[in-house]
Amino acid sequence: MLTLNSSVLKGIPTNAQLAITLLRIGEANASPLPPPPTSQDKVPWRPASLNQEELNLGATDEEIKQAALVKPEDHAQEVQASPEKGHKRTLGSSILGFFRGTTASGVESKRGIDRLRAAIGSHHAKNRVGVLRDRGKRITPAGPVAFDARCNGKRGTVIIDSTKEPPLLYFTTDIPQHGDAHLENRKVGSVLFTMPVTDIQEMQKLGGMGWKGKLVVGWALGSKEVVDGLLITGTKPEQSYQLTAMGTRNQLFNRLIAIDGQVWASC
Numbered sequence: 001m002l003t004l005n006s007s008v009l010k011g012i013p014t015n016a017q018l019a020i021t022l023l024r025i026g027e028a029n030a031s032p033l034p035p036p037p038t039s040q041d042k043v044p045w046r047p048a049s050l051n052q053e054e055l056n057l058g059a060t061d062e063e064i065k066q067a068a069l070v071k072p073e074d075h076a077q078e079v080q081a082s083p084e085k086g087h088k089r090t091l092g093s094s095i096l097g098f099f100r101g102t103t104a105s106g107v108e109s110k111r112g113i114d115r116l117r118a119a120i121g122s123h124h125a126k127n128r129v130g131v132l133r134d135r136g137k138r139i140t141p142a143g144p145v146a147f148d149a150r151c152n153g154k155r156g157t158v159i160i161d162s163t164k165e166p167p168l169l170y171f172t173t174d175i176p177q178h179g180d181a182h183l184e185n186r187k188v189g190s191v192l193f194t195m196p197v198t199d200i201q202e203m204q205k206l207g208g209m210g211w212k213g214k215l216v217v218g219w220a221l222g223s224k225e226v227v228d229g230l231l232i233t234g235t236k237p238e239q240s241y242q243l244t245a246m247g248t249r250n251q252l253f254n255r256l257i258a259i260d261g262q263v264w265a266s267c
Contacts, residue, residue: 016266023258032144032258035251103220107132118153126153127229130245131208132217135225143251145181149229150245151192158243159183160197160255167259169232170194171243193241195234197259202233205249206242232256 013021026033111132117125130150133139139148141157149158149171156173159181170183174190183194208226209217217226229244230253246252257264 020257020264023254027255027258032255034144035248100220103216107217107220123152127242127244128209129153130155131226131229132221132224133227133245133247135223139247141175142248144255145179146176147246147248147252149243149252151241151243153244154192155245156190156192158246158252160252160259162259164196166196166198168194169197169200169256171241195232195239195241197256198262199234199236199239200232200256200260200262201235203253203256204231204233205229205253206231206244208244 023033114125114128118129130153141148145162146157146159149156151158151171154173156171157175158169158171159176161168161170161181161183163182168183170186171192172186172190173192174187176185183191206229207214208228214226217224227245227247228249229242229246230249231240231242233240243249243252
């Protein structure tokens with residue numbers, strides 16, 4: 001049967017193939033591709049200037065001022081035409097705010113219960129500790145060698161030690177200082193697991209609270225965001241490690257698929 005992949009698009013790489021090729025070129029040159037930039041800029045406290053020197057709109061000063069003018073007559077007519085509608089919006093906002101506050105209290109209560117259950121050894125509760133954080137908060141370390149994460153509910157750092165052959169992935173509660181990624185420099189008992197990158201057979205991206213939980217948190221707790229995790233499986237049955245509360249999950253994922261020459265399949 002004739003398909004696009006075997007006819008018109010034959011020999012053309014897919015988006016995934018192009019991405020992993022670029023990532024591996026960066027690894028081969030000891031210069032991993034950085035993540036896309038994010039803007040942490042605050043909302044400006046004053047309106048944008050109307051000076052033509054600062055704007056490039058292809059319009060005259062008069063046209064810009066006319067477009068920026070507010071028509072008070074139209075605004076007054078709109079307010080007078082629908083006074084009851086404004087009252088209904090206020091009442092609806094009050095009811096919606098009540099349910100939002102109730103939902104937010106429920107989420108916070110669930111977090112408290114999870115912390116208690118994690119303290120007494122619940123595995124599922126440990127994986128939910130720290131999945132909520134302040135929106136826009138900068139977390140360090142954030143790559144490309146060390147990444148902030150949790151394992152079994154314990155906060156620490158997952159590190160790629162490229163000085164080893166093959167490169168070694170490990171998690172430690174001893175957060176490295178001054179970029180020291182060497183495994184032998186970690187405190188005794190602080191390393192929870194080690195794993196050669198070449199032993200990785202499967203990686204699964206996990207949602208911190210599922211898509212329904214993300215919707216609830218985004219609606220009820222606008223100042224919070226859900227951070228996700230990564231399940232790494234190796235060649236041996238005991239090589240299964242779940243990293244949670246990772247704001248830089250995708251950066252670690254990109255490095256791990258690019259370091260070695262494994263052939264990856266998207267499932």
